Amino acid sequence: MLESIITINLSRYFGDVKALEDINIKVNKGEIFGLLGPNGSGKTTLIRILTTALLPTKGEAYVLGYDVKKDYLKIRKYINIVSGDEKAGYGVLTVRENLWFFSQLYGYNRSEGWRIVNELIEKFGMQEYADRKINRISHGMFQKYNFVRGLLNNPLVLFLDEPTLGLDVNISREIRNYIKEWIKEDRERTVILTTHYMVEAQELCDRIAIIYKGKIITVDTVENLLRILSKESVYEIKTNLINQVEKIKSIQGVKAIDVENDASRMISKIRVVVSEDSVISDLLSFLKNEGIKVISLSKEEVTLEDVFLYLVGRKL
Amino acid sequence: MSKINELILVLRVAYARAYVRIKGVNRDLTHFFIDVFLPLLGISAIILAYKSMGAPENLLGFAAIGGAMIAFWYNVLWSMGSQLYWDKEQGNLQLYIISPAPLIGILLGMAIGGAFNMSLRAITILIATSLLFNIKFNLNAILPAFLIFILTLFALYSLGMIFASTFLRFGRSISKINELLGEPILFFSGVYFPLKLFPIVIQIVVSIIPLALGIEGMREILILNKTLFEIIWILILLIALGIIFFVIAVKMLEYLEKLGKNQGTLTLKWD
Numbered sequence: 239m240l241e242s243i244i245t246i247n248l249s250r251y252f253g254d255v256k257a258l259e260d261i262n263i264k265v266n267k268g269e270i271f272g273l274l275g276p277n278g279s280g281k282t283t284l285i286r287i288l289t290t291a292l293l294p295t296k297g298e299a300y301v302l303g304y305d306v307k308k309d310y311l312k313i314r315k316y317i318n319i320v321s322g323d324e325k326a327g328y329g330v331l332t333v334r335e336n337l338w339f340f341s342q343l344y345g346y347n348r349s350e351g352w353r354i355v356n357e358l359i360e361k362f363g364m365q366e367y368a369d370r371k372i373n374r375i376s377h378g379m380f381q382k383y384n385f386v387r388g389l390l391n392n393p394l395v396l397f398l399d400e401p402t403l404g405l406d407v408n409i410s411r412e413i414r415n416y417i418k419e420w421i422k423e424d425r426e427r428t429v430i431l432t433t434h435y436m437v438e439a440q441e442l443c444d445r446i447a448i449i450y451k452g453k454i455i456t457v458d459t460v461e462n463l464l465r466i467l468s469k470e471s472v473y474e475i476k477t478n479l480i481n482q483v484e485k486i487k488s489i490q491g492v493k494a495i496d497v498e499n500d501a502s503r504m505i506s507k508i509r510v511v512v513s514e515d516s517v518i519s520d521l522l523s524f525l526k527n528e529g530i531k532v533i534s535l536s537k538e539e540v541t542l543e544d545v546f547l548y549l550v551g552r553k554l
Numbered sequence: 555m556s557k558i559n560e561l562i563l564v565l566r567v568a569y570a571r572a573y574v575r576i577k578g579v580n581r582d583l584t585h586f587f588i589d590v591f592l593p594l595l596g597i598s599a600i601i602l603a604y605k606s607m608g609a610p611e612n613l614l615g616f617a618a619i620g621g622a623m624i625a626f627w628y629n630v631l632w633s634m635g636s637q638l639y640w641d642k643e644q645g646n647l648q649l650y651i652i653s654p655a656p657l658i659g660i661l662l663g664m665a666i667g668g669a670f671n672m673s674l675r676a677i678t679i680l681i682a683t684s685l686l687f688n689i690k691f692n693l694n695a696i697l698p699a700f701l702i703f704i705l706t707l708f709a710l711y712s713l714g715m716i717f718a719s720t721f722l723r724f725g726r727s728i729s730k731i732n733e734l735l736g737e738p739i740l741f742f743s744g745v746y747f748p749l750k751l752f753p754i755v756i757q758i759v760v761s762i763i764p765l766a767l768g769i770e771g772m773r774e775i776l777i778l779n780k781t782l783f784e785i786i787w788i789l790i791l792l793i794a795l796g797i798i799f800f801v802i803a804v805k806m807l808e809y810l811e812k813l814g815k816n817q818g819t820l821t822l823k824w825d
Contacts, residue, residue, distance in 0.1 A: 290651075
């Protein structure tokens with residue numbers, strides 16, 4: 239079997255709220271699969287269903303060929319999850335003791351649990367703080383501990399929910415490198431990654447699903463997603479503060495726009511996707527007629543963020 | 555998974571969860587000092603009051619045994635009852651749910667760890683009161699008393715598992731129930747006085763409280779020198795209560811896990 243995850247018309251409703259609707263995805267073994275979407279888009283609900291913590295309202299979902307509704311006990315042996323804002327564990331125990339505790343949830347005997355924990359601590363260079371209580375370690379160390387905790391049962395499917403949330407650049411890079419190495423070690427493994435950081439998604443993911451309001455907008459490789467805007471151009475314009483976003487949107491040829499206002503500096507940063515370069519002159523004329531001063535204008539490389547803006551109509 | 559493997563997993567998980575409690579709590583000995591010294595002051599005050607009034611010697615032993623058992627009740631209410639709620643808040647519960655570990659193993663471990671910690675404290679309190687106030691316990695009957703003690707813990711902590719499941723369902727709002735149950739149960743368990751002071755109807759009603767039965771049983775054996783055979787009704791009731799509470803706890807946990815998965819409430823933080 240090539241796929242580690244298959245969903246068929248998967249839906250989940252909470253009362254009248256449609257958290258997920260008709261989700262159809264196939265995730266291959268050996269793949270890092272990204273789920274991109276703003277808060278409330280349904281990413282976490284999808285992960286909860288796939289990790290057997292929540293039942294779907296309708297549709298089907300299979301993890302490693304097992305049905306999430308019927309075979310959840312079989313699935314649980316082969317999956318794990320690491321969340322960026324997670325504070326799991328017991329503050330009265332050390333990093334090493336906490337890891338051992340979590341190893342016991344997977345049926346290892348006591349000594350086997352200690353052996354696996356000690357090996358992982360060494361492999362991930364955590365010896366220095368392995369015997370410190372977890373409430374005495376930094377956020378970065380904690381997230382590394384979390385990541386190692388997620389590997390304790392040598393999962394075949396690892397769910398990473400914002401794994402680098404709030405981490406500094408170096409530790410984020412370190413974690414990203416671990417993820418890449420981990421998946422390379424065994425092509426039977428799969429990573430499902432949700433992230434707010436486009437750069438992270440671009441760097442790590444083989445394929446990305448863009449999810450919005452409970453629906454999958456598109457699923458493709460990063461290259462193909464970037465190709466969606468191959469004919470369009472992206473510009474960044476700095477002006478004095480503006481509030482004419484809707485009017486700009488109505489200019490013919492403007493495909494997507496995002497405006498960030500910096501009230502303290504009285505500056506607006508406009509990122510705009512246009513169908514062709516000539517549209518930008520119409521836009522500049524519009525700004526001039528509205529009495530808006532243009533501070534700078536630059537043509538930009540298309541990023542995943544622009545594709546997201548184009549497809550969803552808002553930034554992540 | 556075969557039934558044997560499932561049982562082994564439950565026991566491993568229970569051992570690991572008990573390890574957290576025992577290792578974590580006893581690492582810092584100030585906890586032990588506070589848990590022993592502060593209750594000892596309260597028990598001493600009662601014993602001194604009894605002494606000043608020239609109460610019978612038996613009552614001093616009654617107060618010592620009752621006082622030493624108080625900690626178990628608070629442990630069941632607060633450390634068992636609310637623990638799954640805190641586990642949920644911290645994200646531990648989500649990790650329990652998505653692992654193959656049965657939740658009953660987690661609860662069992664919490665109960666064993668809590669009971670072990672509290673037993674160390676209770677025994678220390680009993681020894682201290684005995685030395686301080688020259689209270690004589692029937693040490694020849696230590697084994698039957700220990701049996702009553704273990705059965706009391708089984709029934710009490712099974713009740714704690716029910717509280718834990720209830721907390722899991724209703725969240726923090728149910729902590730009011732804990733507050734409501736705290737003192738009245740101690741009162742009706744007769745921690746500082748003999749249950750026989752209650753009218754017979756109340757005595758019958760309180761016989762569904764494991765704490766009341768356990769305290770009464772240990773007093774009868776250790777202070778009044780009765781045999782196990784003479785208080786066989788206490789033994790039978792404790793076994794029955796333990797089994798009933800344990801089965802209810804297991805069923806409730808299964809039901810709540812199903813309900814939580816259907817409604818999405820089990821791993822979501824409370825509103």
